[in-house]
Structure formats: structure tokens, C-alpha cells
Amino acid sequence: MNKEKWEKETKKVIEDFIFTWKSVDSLYVFISNLHYIKESYVETFYNIVNDTDKIYILDYLADMKNIEDLKYFMAFDKAPMFRNTKIFDDTSKAVNQLVNNTNMHVVIDSHILKALKLWLFDVYFLGIDYYLNEYNNFDGELDDIKKQVELYNSNLFKSVELAEIISRNISDKLKDYVYKLQRRAEELQDDILEIKSYGVSRDDYVSLQVDEDVLEVISYEIDLSNIIEEEEPDDFYF
């Protein structure tokens, strides 16, 4: 793949992410695409720096699987263990720092970081709604309640006692269901508040949402013109 096509594909991945970040799934789509971006970044860094130990964060981003990873990621630039980490506005500056600074261990493109933080803020507002819409059946418990109701309504056994037993059963299951809904919402809320505490604010979100240049900033400032010369990624797929 030539450089122009690579850049075009990379921009497309990020644009797609910006426009489709409406659900929890969009993160996984983005991360899986990021994996391919990473492959090319790593290829580039290998060529210039020739030191694989310095590319931790790119590997880490591509390996994120769940919300615990995300929480850890959101805190990484504040943790003492990452005091040698720097976030750069553009990739060419980052590479220059890697080449010239032997104490530098981790590097990340600030716009990818910003995109991830934006996604997390989206979760902050939409996560619980999404969960309630998609996963409110609790492994079939809601279906089971509906079956019990159908049984109760059919009154097959013409028995008052049996009807009372079934109605009590339905009541108990409904109470248990409501408890689980509330408990799960509270757990999600704790996760989201913890993420929020890592520095994502509503003001950031609003200002970025209304800024029409954001997409261009995120897409076009991944400028590889000073990095890729003649080397091209061999196995880069979308």
C-alpha cells in the first residue's frame, strides 16, 4: 500500500469512528481499526527508532478489551510509573523526541487520545441507556417472567390456589428484576463516574462537539509526511 492510500485509509478509519461512536460497540470497532493503524505506526517507528521497547502505549491501545483497561488507560498519563510519558500533538514531533531522548518510554498521538476521551464521555451519557435497551433481559429472566404471565393468564388449571402461587411467583420475580436493573445501573454509574474523574469534563465534550474543525484536526494532523519515506507497511488491512 502506498503512502497516499495509507493516509487516506487512516483518515477514513478515524472519520468513521467520529461518526459512528453512538454505542459501546463503536469503541471496539475503533480499537480494532486502531490495531491496524498501530501496525503501521509500529512499522514506521521500527524503521526510525529501531527500539521496540519504546512503543508500549501503541501496543496497549490495540490490546484494550474492556472497561477496566479503559479506566487504566485514562489514568495512565497521571500515574508516577509513566512520568516519562509524553503526549504529542503530532507524530513527527513524537518520533523526533523518541530518537533524541533516551529517557522517553511512551509516546501517543494526542488526537487519538482525545478521540478516546470523547468516546468515554459519550459512554458517560449513553452507557446506561444502551445497557438498558440491549441487555435488560438478564439471561432470559424477562422472558421467563412473560412466560409466567402467560401461564397465569391461561388459567389452565382452573385453580385459585395455583393462580395465587403463580401470581406470587410473578411478583417476586418482578421485584428481583427491578432490583437487578437498579443494581446494574448503579455499578455502571460507578464506572462512568470513575472515568469522569480522570479528567473528562462536560465542557471539553461540548466545546469539541460544537467545533466544526475537530474532525479535521483529528484526521489531518496525523501527518506522516516527515516520517514515512520509502518504507511502506507490508500487511495493512481494513
Added chain:
Amino acid sequence: MEISIEKLNEFIDTITNYIKDVNKNILGTSYWLEKDYIDKLIEDLFD
């Protein structure tokens, strides 16, 4: 006496919409509904 699936769905919607509303107004509101209120909603299903 019957419980219509429609009424059951209304019950589920009432609970989930309450939780969604709490999510939108995140500060200082509890997800936990009063037990008496839930009991009354369930009781109404059987009316």
C-alpha cells in the same frame, strides 16, 4: 383476572425510564425506587 403483556411492558418501561432519567440528571439522585412504590406498581398489574 389477567395481566396483559401490554401492562407488563408498561411496568418495565416505567422502571427503565426512571433509571434513564436518573442517568441524565446524574447528580444527587438515587437509582433506588421506594419499595412501597414498586409494590404498588406490581399490585396494579393484577388489577
